[in-house]
Amino acid sequence: MRIGFASDIHRLVYGRKLMLAGVDAPFSLGELAHSDGDVVYHAVAESILGALGIGDLGTHFPDSDPKTEGMNSAIIVDYVYKRMDKMGYEINNIDVSIYLEEPKLKSYKETMRSNIAKLLHTDIKNVSVKAGTNESLDAVGQRIAVKADSIVLLKQK
Numbered sequence: 001m002r003i004g005f006a007s008d009i010h011r012l013v014y015g016r017k018l019m020l021a022g023v024d025a026p027f028s029l030g031e032l033a034h035s036d037g038d039v040v041y042h043a044v045a046e047s048i049l050g051a052l053g054i055g056d057l058g059t060h061f062p063d064s065d066p067k068t069e070g071m072n073s074a075i076i077v078d079y080v081y082k083r084m085d086k087m088g089y090e091i092n093n094i095d096v097s098i099y100l101e102e103p104k105l106k107s108y109k110e111t112m113r114s115n116i117a118k119l120l121h122t123d124i125k126n127v128s129v130k131a132g133t134n135e136s137l138d139a140v141g142q143r144i145a146v147k148a149d150s151i152v153l154l155k156q157k
């Protein structure tokens with residue numbers, strides 16, 4: 001068994017999509033990022049890299065690389081899945097928390113779980129997605145950022 005954790009945060013700006021685990025959530029603000037800014041996929045991918053002990057997201061997908069410009073972050077999760085698979089591990093379970101004041105994510109949670117499960121080739125019951133606000137405190141609470149935490153447990157195949 002190997003455990004990994006990661007946290008990601010992006011600034012929210014006008015004129016960008018709000019991408020959350022592959023869901024394009026209708027909202028006036030979206031993540032500012034070099035890629036599509038999917039804060040959930042970034043946290044998920046980096047927690048797995050952490051569990052495998054093979055560096056962080058920036059090592060594998062540098063911001064300076066023009067190839068990653070506007071990139072669909074599902075590609076990042078797929079890449080990390082393949083690394084994990086090659087190293088002989090699979091998901092035991094993964095637990096994600098999203099911190100965002102608006103919009104309410106209740107109606108997207110199942111789609112987010114399913115998107116993550118598919119990309120990681122695991123059963124949806126092994127994927128947890130939780131969402132909450134930061135009660136108007138800090139950058140998330142001030143609606144200038146969206147944050148996600150991911151913790152994952154891998155097991156040998």
Ligand SMILES: [Zn+2]
Binds near residue numbers: 009037
């Ligand atoms: Zn990110």
